[in-house]
């Protein structure tokens with residue numbers, strides 16, 4: 001069976017941090033709520049929006065804040081977001097090596113595909129799995145399992161930038177490669193159980209060859 005590698009999107013494949021932080025600042029300021037510093041906001045990236053806003057606003061305001069964020073963010077989707085250096089090259093390399101590639105993101109599937117298309121990465125992936133209405137978000141492994149199933153093959157590893165990605169990978173039975181160019185911090189990612197913590201994706205192909213060795217005969 002073809003080995004499948006699952007990637008998180010924001011903070012892993014694309015540098016969307018400033019676009020995301022700007023949307024949070026815009027929505028919170030517009031609602032007259034205090035804006036936490038960037039370090040706190042960063043630590044919540046990757047959680048469902050409603051969970052983040054529940055930490056910042058009274059419960060009755062969460063639904064409107066979440067909707068306002070989606071409106072603001074989706075209207076600008078991808079305008080300030082770019083793939084991290086070397087990402088297209090690494091993805092091309094993995095495809096050439098015979099890996100199936102999938103995305104598992106906390107974004108909905110539609111916006112995730114739109115963003116990947118706008119930054120020129122969509123064509124690398126066999127399947128893009130968002131956390132759609134009613135699905136549990138990472139660290140629940142559901143979105144990762146669906147990503148593997150959609151790509152068709154045997155899941156071997158997940159690449160992500162947050163402890164939620166690492167936990168979801170673990171729960172789905174995949175090895176975890178964590179990058180530190182996104183929202184997560186090296187110590188936390190290692191503590192969460194990442195098999196490899198690296199500043200970027202440079203070491204990914206060699207690491208995957210070792211991890212997937214037992215799947216490729």
Ligand SMILES: [Mg+2]
Pocket residue numbers: 008009010011012046160161162182183
């Ligand atoms: Mg991420």
